[in-house]
Amino acid sequence: MVSDNVPQDVGRAPRSQQRQTVAPPQNLESLGARVLCTIDGKEVRVPVGTTILAAARELGIRIPTLCNHDDLCVAGVCRVCVVEVEGQRTLQAACAYPVTQPTKVWTHTRKVRQARRHIIDLLLADHYGECYACSRNNNCELQSLAKEYGVDFFRFGHPEKPRYEIDRSSHSVVRDMNKCVLCRRCIRTCIDLQEVGVLEAIHRGHDTKVATFLDKPLAQVVCINCGQCINRCPTGALRANDPTDDVWAAIDDPTKHVVMQTAPSPRAAIGECFGQPAGKAFTFELNTALRHCGFDKVFDTNFTADLTIIEEGTELIIRLYKALVQKDKSVALPQFTSCSPGWVKYIEHFYPQYLPNVSSAKSPQQMFGALIKTYYAKLQGIDPKNIVSVALMPCSAKKFECNRPEMCDSGYKDVDYGLTTRELGKMISEAGIDLPAMPKSDFDDVFGTATGSGVIFGATGGVMESALRCVIELVTGKKVENFYEHAEILPVRGFEGVRYVEIPITAVGPVPDLVKHLVPDWNWLKGATLKVGVCHGTANAKKVMEDIKAGGKFSECHFIEFMACPGGCLGGGGQPIPTTPAIRAARAKAIYSEDRAYTVRKSHENPVIQHIYKEFLTDGPCGHVSHKLLHTHYTARGKYIP
């Protein structure tokens, strides 16, 4: 029996940080049984092995925590949650102490209060920096604890000098170890949750610090830039590389035409930066706010999400046709999605031999970037060198992506700046705007219309669902609603880490104009079963990749969606802090309800998409122009970085 908030599968976690099996085998009879836990005189019966912390939450008793996080396995290192347990000589960490027999607990005795106060004082004695000059001011767990425990002076002093140089090497993540309180959430995130394993504690005692391999700069190790560590850092020790000053400078520069594209996930979460509960999208209020800030045009990334579906879908059809009809053995299948830049960097480092499987289609952000400085510039008669292209993304890895040297296909840097949800929230506040109170306004035309398919890109399974909506209609010639109620392909939805779905193709229709130049007919797909996979979080991606390597069922898939972050983009490293499974579920709900509100919900039905293939990308999906602007290549990085 384990407590609910501990992940079941902890991969290569340090043993001390792994899930605890607490039911002694001789008590097998007691498995499933409940035990009495009395906390501050209140009684609750909990399943054997429940932690004191979980039992207290059930009773509505608050025990402060710092190193504990709902997404991560138990550490028990900060000791802030210590409580008095009857019969125990020492205080026990509530987050790590399993209730296996009737237990009496006191949460705020003199000993407990003194210990907590001392622990907070000790943390502050080693925490360099001032709260008012910190990106996490007012959203810092250490600050909250200090307030909660009435800290009004530094009992054990406060550092006057920084100990470590700030690591700004990465385009995505800035590490300021002077603010680190060694809760090791980032380590557990990187090793256990994401199974990337970039961060680990080095040295001992007071010299202990969180470090990369050989303490190299973050840019020189296998960091995938997912930013999940940022989302779980209780202090300002980890933050995203913030380009807002540059964006403001561009806005202030009258010669610059500053355009913004917004992705669906930040829109579903940015309200959280303004005190709104998770699960409410502010898409159209945001449009107004962005114009108030001074952005010249506001576009919807969903438009290029639709374009991604067309390009990636076409690429899949080409691969399948070559492999199944032309019997071309060199075709790499299954095809992997490429819209998650964290995933792309992950596969470049960890499975470079599978790069041919990754769709060459760029991510929606980069497709938009390339179109803005070509198609849009021409259309508006603006010199592309005067366009500053900004992207609002839920993601820290997007910052790295837009700085990839290959992402300059327009002749300029396709996307100049990637902003996270948090950074834009800050810009909006700085402009004196209360986002929730803003009137609604639409996106600017040109790319104005998008479909619901683009919106659901934000949730795990969304890219797959969009692709399937498209492929099913293109191949069968029938409305997807004939197969799935409201065009909602539920089997690919949900939060299970890895999903495998089979879609039988019973009938085929005529080949639509869009792809006529690529395949003569669909007969070769008749009676076939389309096998697809969906996974989110690189730990799950690893499972799928290992399955493919071993020739398991995922090796027989045709198409697999990979998202680097747990929950997909809505759980991205640029999203508001904190993040929990409940918050992510609420954001997903917002995204799916936004999808339902769209009248056009399939990418290929988007009239602007149809238009752009007529006017600009004249040789069709995966044609010459689209290959130049909308497709890219990858770098086999491997794990050994010189």
Added chain:
Amino acid sequence: MKAAHQGPLTFAKVQADTGLKTALNKTRAEVIAEISASGLKGRGGAGFPTGVKWNLAAAARADQKYVVCNADEGEPGTFKDRVILLEHADLVLAGMTIGGYAIGATKGILYLRGEYAYLRPHLEDALARRRQQGLLGPGITGTKGFQFDIEMRMGSGAYVCGEETALIESLEGHRGEPRNRPPFPVDTGFFRQPTIVNNVETLAWVTCILAKGAEWFKGFGTDKSAGLKLFSVSGDCARPGVYEFPLGITVTALLKEVGGEGAKAVQIGGASGHCVPASQFGRKIAFEDVSTGGSIIIFGPQRDMLAIAHNFLDFFVEESCGQCTPCRMGNVKLREGVELLEQGKCSMAYLRELCALGETMQLASKCGLGQSSPNAFLSIVSNFKDEIMGRTAAGSSVR
């Protein structure tokens, strides 16, 4: 009382094979009952009853169990395990085998302190010899169905790896850091299997107890602290060395044996132990009074108690694993406090605050290291307040 300089240790008079054969002629339950009856408690310092530990591990259901010998003798001032391993390795290896038989383990691991690497060839030879003699490997001493073998593993110099869960982490190839307890190693130990971790000396006594009987062992010591114990005696005395005394010996009696009369204080239990002042030399060295893993450091009248506190805190600042806040930061703050005392700049109010911090460290640290790290500081502050207060910046007393 048999001190080393007066004659051989009890260990020299016990045949390891006798103990092992006696054990294998008993049932597993009988072996554990014998150990329980002897009242043997862990000789590493914590003093957990060995019989209870074995019983828990024996009752745990698992395909694989382990016996680990903790030979990471890292406590400052202790060196008796080194002597045992050098001169009586067979007793220890037989004790591990008995433990394996008792709990149903087939694998033993001897975790040897990194600094004792020079003992490794000697111990490997002993293991090879025992395998040849049929005392390790399949079918030990002709018994059907009982097989047991021992592997050696080296520590790498971290003091915290003497803490049993950190030791297990280290064995598994991880950073040596203590785990959360519960679950305990007897339930979830090496590679999550039931594991008993016993000190070198404990295992040697196990063999002796099986050879000579629980009653013989209980004939020594006190009610709550049965048996004999080895002591590593160092510091300001005429005859430092390894001694064997029954538990319950008073500090005065011990000092007399080793030529340490006139001492100002005795550090009992190493850096993590207690500093006993001369006024309390009537106290007993036993689990119920001042307990120890065997380290006795004698301080003569010329010693500066503040310098001693400073030295111990240097040790803990260096050796804290850095995992939990009270130990990682608390020792730094205590050491800073000692530095203030040395300069005569520590106020009484701040000293009280530091003592309260010491209490927090004892109560809230994750493992035994952190919990015991302020002991020396606290006992020096409470017993030598006059000596440590009122210094001048030059470091001497103003009085």
